Amino acid sequence: MREVLRAEGVDVVRDGTSILQEVSLTVRAGEHWALLGANGAGKSTLLSLLGARVHPTRGSVEVLGRRLGRVDLRELRTYVGHVDPRHPLAEPLRVRDVVLTGLTNSVAPLPRWRPTPEQEERAERLIATLGLTELHDARWPTLSQGQRGRTLIARALMPEPRLLLLDEPATGLDLPGREQLIAALDELRREHPTLATVLVTHHLEELPSGTTHALLLREGRVLARGPAAHVLTSDQVGKCFDLPLALERHQGRWTVRRA
Known part of the structure; x- marks a missing residue:
């Protein structure tokens, strides 16, 4: 499948503070990535890079085959769907x-x-x-x-768009609202088989069953990335959140508890 996103050796520094360090990620058409980490791990900053909203301090980011720094970001953003639950509609x-x-x-x-x-x-x-x-x-x-x-x-x-970015879309939802949202995301996967998605969350229970890949961020660095079944393990997620955890998967959905 063709590449939709590629980030290589990305650093982001703001006001002298390192937000992301040596982050690399490749997303292909039809893949559905979960981007997980504790608060402050750099998830939303990475999503902003992937959505062509900001430039990296170092490293390279290509979105839909176009390298940031060599393309009009406003034009590029028209090809990327970005879902922010804090939509400022009055x-x-x-x-x-x-x-x-x-x-x-x-x-x-x-x-x-x-x-x-x-x-x-x-x-x-x-x-x-x-x-x-x-x-x-x-x-x-x-x-x-x-x-x-x-x-x-x-x-x-x-x-x-060929790419859909979701920044904590289940924020503020009750249980029925969360489940309706997750069901809708799985329906999208079936109706748009080439659409790639990246979903940011710090709750594994919010991941749709169609999640294919995952990236774990800890303090701005990639702890693990790859197929979801290999990345979302008790050991690796526990290291990501600095807590002993036990993960289980049933009918494609994850549950987690303290070990």
Whole structure:
């Protein structure tokens, strides 16, 4: 499968403080990566690099075959779906209108911009895939956190990106909301077999069963990376979080407890 992302020997230094050190990662089409680590490990910084939002201090990052530093980041970001649960929407937009803003990469609809019938049809398909059909005309302030999260995933997929980045998408969700989100991500995997995803979390219970690979970050360095079954072990995850842990996997989902 073709490469979607490649980071080699990446360092990020901010105000004299090292955030990431010698991080390397390759993501290919159809792979679904989990990026795990304790708070402050550098997960969100790495995701920002992969999403072409910031430049590395040292090393190289290629996103969709384009090297950061040699390409317009604003243009490149239009090919990457980035889901942030802290989406700064203040207007009472309907679900369908929020989803359509993914085409203009704006928080609110742009003046005088109108979607084509084909774009409206795509929005409806994505709304259905994310289990939001009955909320098609619901207003943003009335949505639960989980419903907002699924709306933002549909929004991110509107430009048909090859890469979807999810920054702790289950933040603030109750149990039903989390499970609906995870089911929606697994449905996406089935409907878009070449889509690559990178999901940041520090809770293994939030990982979809379709997770294929994992990277463990500890204090800005890669502790382990590769196929999920080889990386997500009691020993390695315990080292990552500096706690003796026992992991189990049942029907593709992980559970964890203190050993």
